[in-house]
Structures are given as structure tokens and as C-alpha cells.
Amino acid sequence: MFRFIRLLVTDFTDLLFPSLCLGCNRALGSNENILCTHCRISLPETGQHRSPYSESLLNKFGGKVPIQFVASFVYFSKSGIVQKLIHQVKYKGKKEAAKEMAAWYGYQLKQESELINGIDVLIGVPLHKSRLQQRGYNQADWIAEGLSEALDIPMRTDVLIRKQFKESQTQKSRMDRWQNVKTVFAVPNPDEVIGKNIVIVDDVLTTGSTIEACAIELLQAGCKSVGVLTLAAAH
Structure with missing residues (x-):
């Protein structure tokens, strides 16, 4: 009744x-x-998880930091449906949409890819506490949570921190992006990452500068390998 x-x-x-x-x-x-x-x-799905070692993605990090694999769920293009979705997620409070789409991707990864084999933890690219208070949530954490539930791999929000507040990366060149983020991340407790296979999770992969800075800190702290999963990647 x-x-x-x-x-x-x-x-x-x-x-x-x-x-x-x-x-x-x-x-x-x-x-x-x-x-x-x-x-x-x-949705313009990339299918990259079926062959995640394509030069087009790994070259973003080539010669700078060793990345185990890179894969994104969908392609991002200006004025397309993915840009609209990412805008809703980041600026319109639609954080549940980030989790839902990540879960869709997670089920694909589980059924169609060996990428997740041996992964120990998922980590969303962290926001500074000031930006977190302003926005109310970190979309990368919601993406990581959706992947975590679909893949049955733990996600952590305390392993990597953003220790400095920096302005938006949106309108910056690759060099300016790198200069803007190269010293802003830290691993407060290296014992949490030593010997582990870690995947960094974010919303959109563009130049790769932010993820590169995160990966450097994790690898210097002693993690075994770093992979990258994002909801979207720029064409």
C-alpha cells in the first residue's frame, strides 16, 4: 500500500x-x-579504453612524466553536447550527472577493457578548499565516485591535496597552464601511495598540465604507476 x-x-x-x-x-x-x-x-564516445596507448593522448605527457595509460569516455568539442554537459556539471550544480556518466564509463571499462586490472585507488584531481567552498563540491571526486562504484575500486579524497589557490586554467596556453599548477599539489602522507597503482580522474583532458603536476607528486611520493581516466578529452 x-x-x-x-x-x-x-x-x-x-x-x-x-x-x-x-x-x-x-x-x-x-x-x-x-x-x-x-x-x-x-554521445561522441572515444572507445579509447579498447586501445588506450594511442600516441595522441600519451604524447601530452611524453618526455615529462611516465603515464601508464590514458583514456576518456567522450570527445569534447566547442558548442557540442559534451561541452554543455560539462558546463552543467561544473557550474550548474549537476554533480549527480558527473557520477552517472562516470558509472556508464565504468561499466564499459569493466566489460571491455583490462585497464582496471591491478588498480589500487582512484583519485580525483583536488580543488583548493577555497574553490571547494565556493562551488560546494569537486566534480572530479563525483566522477571518481561513479567509477569507483562501477569498478569496485576504492576512491580517496585525502591522498593528494591542492595546497595553493590558482586562477582558472581555461584561457591559458599549455606553458602558462604548467607554470600555474606545477607547485600547487602535494601528497601529505607518502605511506598512503608507496607501491600502489593509482588512477587520476578528472572531467576534461586538454593540455594535460594539471594531471601532469598531480602525477609528478604521486610518483615522487613513491607510487608504482599512474594512469589517467577522464570523462572527456578535447579533439
């Missing part, structure tokens, strides 16, 4: 205030979440 009433209330609420697709803004159906079916199948 109570279950019937709960379903009735839910259906009535959805009728008055339907959930909208983050891609096209149409009302979602009963079996749809975050995106409608059309937008979901229209």
Missing part, C-alpha cells in the same frame, strides 16, 4: 515538474536518467 502511494506521488510530481534532459532540455521518460535516449546514443 505504502509503495503504491509512493509511486503515485512520484508520478504526480514528475507530471508537474518533469526531469529534463541535460542535452536537449526535453522531458525525460520513466527509464531515462540525465539524458534522453536520443542524446545518450548521440
